[in-house]
Amino acid sequence: YNGVASLVDGMPAPEIAQLSTALESILCGVVFCYVIWKLSGELARKRVATRIGCALLILTKGFVLLFFGYAENYAYVTVAIGVYLLFALRLFRGACGIVPPTLALVAALGLHLSSLALLPSYVFLVLVGWFDIRRLRASARKLVILAVAVAALIGLLEVQGRQYSPTGLAENLLRELVSGSGSGSGWSYALSTRHVRDFFSEQFLIGPFALFFFLPALVFALRRGREALIGMSGFLIVVGSSYLGGNWMAADPTLGYPRDWDVFASSALVLVCAALGLFLFRSEVAGGDSESRSLGAREIGIDGALLSAILISLFHVVPWIVLNTSEARALERTKTLPMDFGRDEMVVGRHYLNRGDLVEAEQWLLRAVEESNTNVNALHLLGRLYTMQEEYDKAVSYLDAAVAIRPDTRFLHKMLAIALYGSGQLPAT
Secondary structure, three states, rough: OOHHHHHOOOOOOHHHHHHHHHHHHHHHHHHHHHHHHHHHHHHOOOHHHHHHHHHHHHHHOOHHHHOOOOOOOHHHHHHHHHHHHHHHHHHHHOOOOOHHHHHHHEEEEEEOOHHHHHHHHHHHHHHHHHHHHHHHHHHHHHHHHHHHHHHHHHHHHHHHHOOOOOHHHHHHHHHHHOOOOOOOOOHHOOHHHHHHHHHHHHHOOOOHOOOHHHHHHHHHHHHHHHHHHOHHHHHHHHHHHHHHHHHHHHOOOOOOOOHHHHHHHHHHHHHHHHHHHHEEEEOOOOOOOOOEEOOHHHHHHHHHHHHHHHHHHHHHHHHHHHEEEEEEEHHHHHHOOOOOOOOOHHHHHHHHHHHOOHHOOOOOOHHHHHHHHOOHHHHHHHHHHHHHHHHHHHHHHHHHHHHOOOOOOOOHHHHHOOOHHHHOOOOOO
16 A cells, blocks of 8 residues: 555545555466466376466456456455465375465465355365374374364454454354345245346356356266265365355345355356366375376367367456446446346445545435335445435434344444434434
């Protein structure tokens, strides 16, 4: 931030922060390219053409937009997940120990709690890829150390507050799954055809060769029977299935799938890498020998298949990148998104509010509330807008409704108190 601020005199602080985050996203992209090149080497082994194809296929998925100046922190967690996959595959090959993937996992968890989906694969990694029954005492001692480290991490997250708490996250997920907190999710949504539509649309958006690549790869691998669950192949099945299950169980996001696509974006990296590994290699033979072989790459034309998938991926991702080079085009596109429950109107209203266009912001936010009077984000943004205009009575009515829906959200109570004080309904003491 300070470095950017020194280069752009007079720019408002929020814009400096946004530009700084965008530059960090691009720098993460540079690191990510290196990680993917190394990871592709683990997947393709000694076949250079296949390695290039794997790298290009991964780098042409929709999730790579995270590295084009995206003003969120999802670029960091995606890099951490890539590093975790890289070291996990190296561990099965005997090229590293348990510490590198453990550190990568801890980094991913610290960056975003959605990385909890990596835990089943980590347990598999420890017990199948690293734990040595022939050296039980030494291995058991290391397992205890790992367990203590994981417990310490969970405890550290817990004391940071509910925003970072794993138990708080579990409670929020359960509440969203059961009631939806007024966002249109909950059991009725989870069991609806709309959920099926949204789920597959999201997977195509962050793919397309992610879920739709992993599912046939999973079927292909499981046809091999019990040997598919051994070693590296088993790890890829577990890590891919964990993210598949997590994505399916996720409730309808508060801002809607089209806006909250970034929450799911890094899962596409896991799914495409797991699919590539399952297609390219046989499982390791019993006993842990790294005798993973290419499945007749020349005979089945794997390089040609990769090239076709890359071209289709480019047709998908390049127009998306071009669209987002223009703020005006992206805004007009947002106005047409079918997000339901007033969420597209809310996103557009937030944009105008952040730009200081209060007239347009009010119109769009009121339309959002008209479509859904339980849209908490629209309600609190209207409260913020009317507070800025010193129309405190209006602000109180909208913020009071927001607090009634989400009584556990502290900043809503703070905003309501400010509006109540401004309207004279709350004494200064």
